[in-house]
Amino acid sequence: MRKVITYGTFDLLHYGHIQLLRRAKERGDYLIVALSTDEFNWNSKQKKCYFSYEQRKLLLESIRYVDLVIPEENWEQKISDVKEFKVDTFVMGNDWEGKFDFLKDYCEVVYLERTPEISTTQIKKDLGQ
Ligand code: C2G
Numbered sequence: 001m002r003k004v005i006t007y008g009t010f011d012l013l014h015y016g017h018i019q020l021l022r023r024a025k026e027r028g029d030y031l032i033v034a035l036s037t038d039e040f041n042w043n044s045k046q047k048k049c050y051f052s053y054e055q056r057k058l059l060l061e062s063i064r065y066v067d068l069v070i071p072e073e074n075w076e077q078k079i080s081d082v083k084e085f086k087v088d089t090f091v092m093g094n095d096w097e098g099k100f101d102f103l104k105d106y107c108e109v110v111y112l113e114r115t116p117e118i119s120t121t122q123i124k125k126d127l128g129q
């Protein structure tokens with residue numbers, strides 16, 4: 001069974017996220033999503049999520065492409081995650097191009113095109129938040 005992992009906040013879930021998850025799943029049989037916790041988002045990404053971790057987790061677990069959701073609590077957990085879950089492929093949007101190449105010692109690393117025009121930031125702007 002080929003296992004794929006990806007990481008993210010996935011707040012205000014939108015079609016750009018879904019396109020990423022769909023393509024990530026195409027690269028294997030089992031997709032793990034490491035979902036940024038509220039604390040990690042606030043302390044390390046200066047992101048204040050609209051939906052809580054539990055709400056974002058519920059949404060992700062409802063997506064047909066997603067097989068398992070685990071917490072992303074820090075920047076350093078990726079190598080241990082890849083080892084622990086015996087991951088074959090790590091996938092991220094290409095806004096992160098090159099940033100996780102250190103994982104090439106442990107698994108395949110793939111950066112996928114971001115879906116243009118849509119982002120959580122844009123949604124908030126358009127809604128006047
Ligand atoms: N994404 C995309 N197209 C968009 C928006 C997002 O393909 N229009 C992708 C991003 O490239 C990322 C994933 O969807 O791979 C999740 O996006 P975010 O929730 O913004 O994730 P981010 O805050 O970048 O967190 O350790 C890695 C971080 O947790 C990544």
